[in-house]
Amino acid sequence: MNYGFGANRGAAYANGKIFFAALDGRLFALDAKSGQLIWSTETTDPKGGQTVTGAPRVFNGKVIIGQGGADFGMRGYVSAYDQETGKQVWRFYVVPASPDENKEDAAMETAAKTWNGEFWKKTGGGGGPWDSITFDAALNRIYVGTANASPYDAEARSPGGGDNLYTASIVALDADTGKYVWHYQINPRDSWDYDCTSR
16 A cells, blocks of 8 residues: 555534544544544545545535545545445546446546547556545535546557546536536646646
């Protein structure tokens, strides 16, 4: 497991609870008055190599957290959890997986058209949204800044072209379901580690 980018960018408060994440991917809820642990949940695969350095955000009874690991080939995603129980409510993957896994997911099927070759066998694709997540209450949307594609060499990950969605992008999601609404890719076919998580 690689913890080379250790940082903690903050915590969140809602409904009498403090929410924060550990580098190894655990998300915690504490009672704001007593400091007692209410729940803890794994947001990443403990053996997967992802890290969590960003601050959680809270909205509509949920707490959302992204993860990092794009620099090491991890497939990026952002997940929302129930504030009361810590149970996962939804998850949005930044990059597609195999054709079988993408079936009936219009956002992933669209993204897959922007990748070439059997990229899912060689790399996770990157895109981990390690920070820069915000909630738009007026439209009930989540806006996510996504990280670089992986590996950095575009020809190695997607030979012959392709923008490699939804890396290096701003992605809008429905706050209730996590379903894709729209995206704007800042840096198509990123080869320079130009994350949109720091925008």
